[in-house]
Amino acid sequence: MAAKEVKVYSTPTCPWCRKAKQWLDANKIPYTDFNVAQDHAARDEMVKKSSQTAVPTIFIDGEIVVGFNEPVLKEKLGIK
Numbered sequence: 707m708a709a710k711e712v713k714v715y716s717t718p719t720c721p722w723c724r725k726a727k728q729w730l731d732a733n734k735i736p737y738t739d740f741n742v743a744q745d746h747a748a749r750d751e752m753v754k755k756s757s758q759t760a761v762p763t764i765f766i767d768g769e770i771v772v773g774f775n776e777p778v779l780k781e782k783l784g785i786k
Contacts, residue, residue: 710783712737715752715763719743723762726774733785737764 712730714737716723730737740748742761752763756770764771766782780786 709736710767711765712783713765714739715742715748715765716761717741717743720761722774726762726764726779729774729776729779733783735783 712735714723714727714730716727716739718741727737727739740752742749742752753759755765756763756772758770758772760772762772762774764779766779769782771778771782
């Protein structure tokens with residue numbers, strides 16, 4: 707099975723963003739991180755796709771997870 711494309715839209719000061727990225731790292735899930743505090747194009751993309759300004763916003767193969775929701779992340783990534 708091919709790896710899923712994971713994008714994390716976050717800010718450096720967000721504790722839930724750090725938790726989400728630590729969880730992804732611990733589960734060896736590769737992801738691309740976008741700092742929406744500095745990257746305005748990434749912020750605009752996040753808002754356009756999710757209609758949200760909340761972080762972390764995580765896209766998994768285009769599906770949106772807003773916030774750090776471990777059970778939903780496990781389900782979408784196929785982790786038991």
